[in-house]
Amino acid sequence: MSEQSRWSWARWRAPLVATAAILLSVAAAACTENLDGGVACPSLCPSQDEPFRDTTFDAVVLDTSLAGYPTLGLSSTLLLANRPDTLVTRAVLRFDQLATSYQPNGTGALDSITTVDSVYIVLPLDTTGRRGSTPVTLELFDVDTTASDSVASVVRSLFRSDRRIGSLTLTPTATGDSLRIPVARAVLEGKIASRSRFRVGLQISGGSGQLRVRAFQLGAGAPTLRYDPRTDTLYRPIILGTNTSISNTTTDVLLSYQVYALTELGSVGVTAGTLVVGGYPAHRSYLRFNVPLRITDSSTIVRAELLLTQTRSRFGNANDSVALIPLVPTTTDSISNLRRVLDLAAEGAFASVDTAALVPSDSGLRRLNVLALARTWRTLPLNVPRAVAFRIGLEGAQPAELRFFSSEAAAGLRPRLRITYLPRADFVLP
Amino acid sequence: MTSLSTFPGSRRVVAAACVALLLGTAGVVQAQGTLSGLGFGYPVGGLSTRAAGTAGAFGEFDALSPINPASIGGLPRTVLSAQAEPEYRRLSINGRSERTTVQRIPLLTVAVPAGKGLAVSLAASSLLDRSFTTITTGSANLNGVTVPTTDRLDMRGAIGDLRAAIGWQANSRLRVGVAGHVMTGEHVGARERTFADTLRFGGVIDSSRATYFGTALSVGGELRVLPNLSAHASYRMGNDFDSRIRDTVRATGGVPNRLGLALRYDGIAGSTFAVGMEQVSWSDMGSMGSERVKAYDAQNVFAGAEVVGPRLRGVPVLVRAGYARNQLPFATTGGAQVRETRWSTGLGLPVAREAASIDLSLQRASRSASGQAASESAWLFGIGLQIRP
Numbered sequence: 001m002s003e004q005s006r007w008s009w010a011r012w013r014a015p016l017v018a019t020a021a022i023l024l025s026v027a028a029a030a031c032t033e034n035l036d037g038g039v040a041c042p043s044l045c046p047s048q049d050e051p052f053r054d055t056t057f058d059a060v061v062l063d064t065s066l067a068g069y070p071t072l073g074l075s076s077t078l079l080l081a082n083r084p085d086t087l088v089t090r091a092v093l094r095f096d097q098l099a100t101s102y103q104p105n106g107t108g109a110l111d112s113i114t115t116v117d118s119v120y121i122v123l124p125l126d127t128t129g130r131r132g133s134t135p136v137t138l139e140l141f142d143v144d145t146t147a148s149d150s151v152a153s154v155v156r157s158l159f160r161s162d163r164r165i166g167s168l169t170l171t172p173t174a175t176g177d178s179l180r181i182p183v184a185r186a187v188l189e190g191k192i193a194s195r196s197r198f199r200v201g202l203q204i205s206g207g208s209g210q211l212r213v214r215a216f217q218l219g220a221g222a223p224t225l226r227y228d229p230r231t232d233t234l235y236r237p238i239i240l241g242t243n244t245s246i247s248n249t250t251t252d253v254l255l256s257y258q259v260y261a262l263t264e265l266g267s268v269g270v271t272a273g274t275l276v277v278g279g280y281p282a283h284r285s286y287l288r289f290n291v292p293l294r295i296t297d298s299s300t301i302v303r304a305e306l307l308l309t310q311t312r313s314r315f316g317n318a319n320d321s322v323a324l325i326p327l328v329p330t331t332t333d334s335i336s337n338l339r340r341v342l343d344l345a346a347e348g349a350f351a352s353v354d355t356a357a358l359v360p361s362d363s364g365l366r367r368l369n370v371l372a373l374a375r376t377w378r379t380l381p382l383n384v385p386r387a388v389a390f391r392i393g394l395e396g397a398q399p400a401e402l403r404f405f406s407s408e409a410a411a412g413l414r415p416r417l418r419i420t421y422l423p424r425a426d427f428v429l430p
Numbered sequence: 431m432t433s434l435s436t437f438p439g440s441r442r443v444v445a446a447a448c449v450a451l452l453l454g455t456a457g458v459v460q461a462q463g464t465l466s467g468l469g470f471g472y473p474v475g476g477l478s479t480r481a482a483g484t485a486g487a488f489g490e491f492d493a494l495s496p497i498n499p500a501s502i503g504g505l506p507r508t509v510l511s512a513q514a515e516p517e518y519r520r521l522s523i524n525g526r527s528e529r530t531t532v533q534r535i536p537l538l539t540v541a542v543p544a545g546k547g548l549a550v551s552l553a554a555s556s557l558l559d560r561s562f563t564t565i566t567t568g569s570a571n572l573n574g575v576t577v578p579t580t581d582r583l584d585m586r587g588a589i590g591d592l593r594a595a596i597g598w599q600a601n602s603r604l605r606v607g608v609a610g611h612v613m614t615g616e617h618v619g620a621r622e623r624t625f626a627d628t629l630r631f632g633g634v635i636d637s638s639r640a641t642y643f644g645t646a647l648s649v650g651g652e653l654r655v656l657p658n659l660s661a662h663a664s665y666r667m668g669n670d671f672d673s674r675i676r677d678t679v680r681a682t683g684g685v686p687n688r689l690g691l692a693l694r695y696d697g698i699a700g701s702t703f704a705v706g707m708e709q710v711s712w713s714d715m716g717s718m719g720s721e722r723v724k725a726y727d728a729q730n731v732f733a734g735a736e737v738v739g740p741r742l743r744g745v746p747v748l749v750r751a752g753y754a755r756n757q758l759p760f761a762t763t764g765g766a767q768v769r770e771t772r773w774s775t776g777l778g779l780p781v782a783r784e785a786a787s788i789d790l791s792l793q794r795a796s797r798s799a800s801g802q803a804a805s806e807s808a809w810l811f812g813i814g815l816q817i818r819p
Contacts, residue, residue, distance in 0.1 A: 021777055021790050026813060031516060031531055035584075038564035039528040040464060040521055040804050044762065045564050045583075054573040300634045302625070303572065371632050420572050420631075426675050428585070428619040428638035430469045430560070430719045430760070 050425045052302065055295075059417035060407045062288040062387075065270045066339055069282040070396040071256065077126050077397035078215040078261050079280070082136065082204035086316050087280050087399040088264035090159060091213065092143055093121065094244040094257060095198040095225045098191060102229035102238070113192050117228040118237060119183040121166070121200060124222050125175060129212020129397060131317075132172035136209035140166035140181055143201035144191075152262055159201050172209040179211075180226075188227060197245075198225065212397055215259040223259060267315045267401050273409040275308075277324060278360075278392030279315060279401035286329070286338055287415055288387040295421050296377045296386070303420035304374035305367040306388065308404040309413040310358065316399025318361040323393030324402055326353040328373060332383045342389055351376060355393070360400050367418070374419065464521045464530070464562065465768055465806040466797050469723040469760025470715060471560030474536045476553075476591060479513045479789035479814030483776020484734025485752030487704040490662040490692035491652060494539045494816065496553035496593040497690060498650035498664035499607025502541050504599030505549035511539040513789075513814030523804040534559060537814075547599035557591045558759075560617055570625070578626040587617035589642050603654040611646040613671060613685050642718075644671030644685040658697035662706075664690045673718050684714035686759075692732075700738035700746070707731045712759030719760075726767040728757035734774070748778030750791070761799060768799040776812070789814040 038045070081087045101110045121140060142165050143149070143158040166183040183200075191198045204211070214222040221242030228237050242258040267279035276283040287306070295301065312318075326348030329341050348355065352372035370388060377386045392402065405413035466472045477486050478494035489495045493502045494511045517532040534556065541551035564583045569576045595609035619638045625631035650664030668685025692706030708730050716725035734752025741747065751774065758768040776791035791812035798805040 022779070022788060022813070024811075031518075031533075033533045034529070034531045035561060035563040036565055037464060037521065037528050037530055037562060038566045039526050040523045041564050041566045043523070043802075044464060044468065044804055045566070052570055052572050300632075300636060302631050302634055369630060371630070375632060422623075422634050422636070424636055424638075426638050426640070426680070427621060427636070428617050428640045428675070429673060429680065430723045 050422060050427075052420055052422050053299075054303075054418070054420045056307065056416050056418040058407070058411075058414055059289040059291055060287050060415045061290045063275055063286065063407050063415060064338065065274075065276045065283045065285045065406075066342060067269060067281060067283050069284050069391065074216075074252075074256050075261075075396040076214070076216050077129070077394070078213045078259060079129065079210065079397050079399070080138075080202055080204055080213055080261075081131075081210040081399065083131075083208050083210060083316075083399070084265070087210075087266060089266075089280070090156070090262040090264065091202040092155060092260055092262065093200045093202065093221070093223050093225075093242050094259075095200070095240050095242060096245045097240075097243055098188075098198055098225075099229070099238045099240060100192050100195065102235065105234060113229045114189070115231055116185055116188050116192065117231040119185050119188050119227040120180040120225075121183055121202075122224045122226055123179045123181065123202075123211075124214040124217070125177050125179060126212040126214055126397070127175070127177055129210065129394075130172045130175060132207065132209025133174075134207050134209070135169050135171050136204050137206040138168045138170060138179070138181055138211075139164055139203050139205055140183060141201035141203070142187060142199070144197050144199040149199075150257075155201070156262060156264070159203055163201075165200070169206075172211055175211070183225075183227075200225075210399075221258045261396075267399070273406055274311060275404045275406045275415075277390045277402045277404070278322065278395065278398075280396070280399050282392060282395045283401070284327070284342055284389055284391045285404070286342060286387060286389040288385050289417060291374075291377065291386055291417065291419070294423070295419055296374070299421040299423045301371065301374045301419055301421045303418070304369070304371045305418045306370045307416040307418055308366045308368060309409070309415075310363050310366050311403045311405060312363045313360040313401050313403045315360070315401050318400065319359060320400065321357045321359045322398070322400045322402065324356045324358050324368070325391050325393055326355065326368075326370070326373070327389040327391060328353060328376075329387045329389055330384065332381070333385055334383070341387075345389055348373070348388075353388070358402055360402055366404070370417075464519065465799065465802070465804050466519075466758055466770070466808075467560060467562055468758075468762060468768070469560075469719055469725065470589065471558035471760075473710075473712075473728075473759055474515075474534065474556035474559050476537060476555035476557070478511060478537060478539070479515070479776065479791045479812040480736075480750070480778060482515070482793060482810070482812045483750035483752065483774055483778075483789065483791040484704065484736060485732050485754035485772045485774040485793065486730070487692070487706050487732035487734030487752045487754070488702075488736070489732070490650075490664060490690050490706050491660070491694055491704070493541055493549075493551070494537070494553075494814075496537070496539065496551070496555050496591065496595065496609070498652070498662055499551075499595035499597050499609035499648060500605040500650035500652045500662070500664070501597065501607070502549040502551045502595060503597030503605035503607055503652070504547050505541055505543045505597070507784075507818045508543065509539070509541045510817045510819070511537070511814060513537050513812060515791075515810055515812045517808050517810045519806060519808040521804060521806050530562075532559075532561070544596075549597050551593075551595045551597070553591075553593045553595070555591045555593070556588055557613055557615075558589045560588060561586045570623070572631075577631060580624050580626075582622045584620045585617060586619075587615060589613055589615035593648075595648075597650075605652040607650050609648045609650075611648060611666065611685070613644040613646065614642060616641045639675070640680070641674045642671065643674070645669045646685040648688075658695055660694045660696075662690075662692040662694065664688075668711075668714055671715060671718060681718045683716065683718035686714045687711045702736045704735070705731075705733045710759070715759070722763055724761050724763050724765070725759055726757065726761065728759055728767075730754060730756040736778075739777075742780060745780035745783060747780070750774070750776040750778070758797065765802060766800045768797055768802075770795055770797045772796075784818060786815070786817050789816070
């Protein structure tokens with residue numbers, strides 16, 4: 001090996017030291033930045049601590065309760081009750097198109113139904129809505145008529161003994177998840193023979209009781225009509241769901257008249273100076289606020305509570321807690337019809353506004369957390385009213401209501417907003 | 431108006447440097463608001479890595495440091511320079527300590543000879559670096575109820591100095607120069623407060639942004655009073671300095687005036703020695719901040735040397751050392767001025783003979799203030815690249 005090519009520390013020392021220094025510096029310059037501190041606070045962290053502001057004010061500029069919920073026939077459950085001191089309801093099921101033919105075994109051809117057997121109305125039940133530990137009678141009536149049966153009084157008049165077509169005695173709290181109520185064969189045979197409609201009225205009589213029927217499932221009526229197309233047992237029963245036919249109407253109307261309820265005795269409704277949520281038929285309440293822009297737009301809201309003074313309700317299941325479900329209206333002020341506004345309102349859960357559980361028979365101040373809602377107000381266009389609405393859980397399927405004092409009540413009882421906020425500050429300057 | 435930007439994250443240093451170079455400005459990559467970062471931030475100094483290796487003693491006559499415009503007079507070749515300077519900081523207070531890492535690109539310079547002893551230069555440097563994050567726990571009183579909170583404050587930004595200078599070497603004994611400065615930058619703060627009770631209380635996220643704009647004029651001169659001894663002086667005269675929030679001037683102060691003086695001795699072959707001082711009237715900015723911050727004028731002194739060391743590929747390596755005593759400009763109201771001592775060393779490494787070189791610096795800074803329980807120490811690594819095409 002030559003002298004020139006032999007490795008020499010003296011020759012390479014300077015380049016190696018220089019290279020090491022450069023690499024060290026590059027490595028130092030490439031280190032991850034870490035600015036997190038705070039151990040010296042507050043002595044070395046002089047900052048402008050803006051105090052939180054807390055205000056409670058009569059922010060409600062419009063509050064009202066709207067009746068008639070849920071819309072006729074569009075509740076997923078239906079309350080069938082006979083509680084003479086509280087609530088009496090009836091139900092109507094429509095089977096306007098009956099199966100009038102069947103396929104005799106082995107023939108491959110259709111044959112007309114001339115006789116039927118094992119005729120039942122099958123009602124799926126929500127067992128959480130049962131009430132009554134003494135036997136009651138569930139009666140069926142033929143409520144088909146050529147009169148105007150969109151008028152409740154006309155339909156009510158058809159619940160009479162000469163139109164009774166079936167019954168079942170049962171103890172509500174002892175029922176399973178469905179009921180099979182026998183129907184007189186001759187009635188259905190007559191309907192099939194005459195190609196007429198089969199419309200059934202249901203009511204509970206002979207004692208106090210309550211059933212909650214599943215009215216709709218997956219967008220279709222859940223109660224069914226079952227019958228055998230012959231008297232022998234070799235044929236599978238025909239099962240028909242509810243259906244109706246009304247000329248020149250919309251699908252919504254057709255759906256609403258398949259299964260619907262009639263109220264004989266319900267809640268008293270809205271009284272002066274009150275807001276009602278729930279009841280039977282149910283109410284929804286709407287409250288519109290006027291909140292200063294300095295709070296919604298120029299501050300950060302850290303707490304927002306709607307203060308409602310609850311007044312005692314004695315209607316229905318007054319001692320059972322019920323859910324007060326918020327709705328968030330999102331329409332602009334171009335829609336002045338409040339029912340339309342509520343139809344288009346979003347469920348509070350979508351805006352992270354929580355449901356509250358309240359007992360109808362209680363009274364006193366209720367603080368409803370509307371923080372998430374209030375924090376959205378800043379992002380809304382000015383033509384969207386700042387508002388909230390409420391409906392009751394199991395609306396139209398439970399006899400319970402919540403009553404609150406409205407803005408027409410005495411000053412100390414009116415709805416108010418309590419907002420805690422932090423005004424924005426230009427804290428960037430040292 | 432070009433504003434100095436912040437580049438969060440050291441891994442983007444190179445990209446930041448490229449972008450900043452294209453924009454003709456320097457990106458200041460974070461700092462923090464501790465003992466040294468109070469008020470409008472830490473005065474980075476605008477020193478090249480070479481001058482940093484001497485603790486700032488060479489700043490008055492270093493052509494790459496945008497301090498004395500006379501220093502570029504007679505520049506023989508075009509020079510492009512970029513550098514990075516991370517700082518590893520340790521703050522101690524009452525037996526507790528915390529470490530932070532700050533990334534900076536404190537200086538970008540282009541200097542071009544214009545013939546007949548004239549030269550022009552454009553430089554972007556950091557005037558004040560104010561970036562920090564504090565995370566603290568505390569409580570908030572909400573209508574008589576005390577609720578535990580966690581507070582986080584992120585502050586990012588800097589004020590930079592964009593300088594255009596022209597220098598002239600009148601003869602072998604005299605150089606003079608003049609420069610115009612634009613001071614511009616921004617601070618962006620984000621404040622987050624979260625409550626322990628997240629069901630009833632929503633957190634607070636707030637942000638605030640301020641921009642700054644000011645101008646200054648500086649002049650400088652260099653006189654060789656003896657064959658191996660030269661005197662250097664520069665003066666920066668500040669004009670109005672505005673802080674704006676949402677395009678509204680919120681406060682007006684002045685760009686700090688600065689007076690710098692230095693003596694340089696080249697009497698020993700292969701070596702340069704320098705001493706210097708500067709006075710910066712930071713109190714001109716006092717009216718720009720709140721009553722929580724007090725601005726002090728600063729008197730800084732430096733001493734440093736550069737000697738020829740071992741040869742690398744036939745070209746000598748330059749070895750540097752220095753010492754400085756500085757006063758920092760900002761303190762809390764009622765607090766004493768923060769003082770800083772620096773020891774430094776550095777290397778100048780040739781890379782491509784005369785065409786390029788790399789400067790390295792290592793500084794140790796200690797900061798404290800009388801009456802303050804807090805003290806701070808820091809290592810600053812500098813790496814600078816000079817290209818002379």
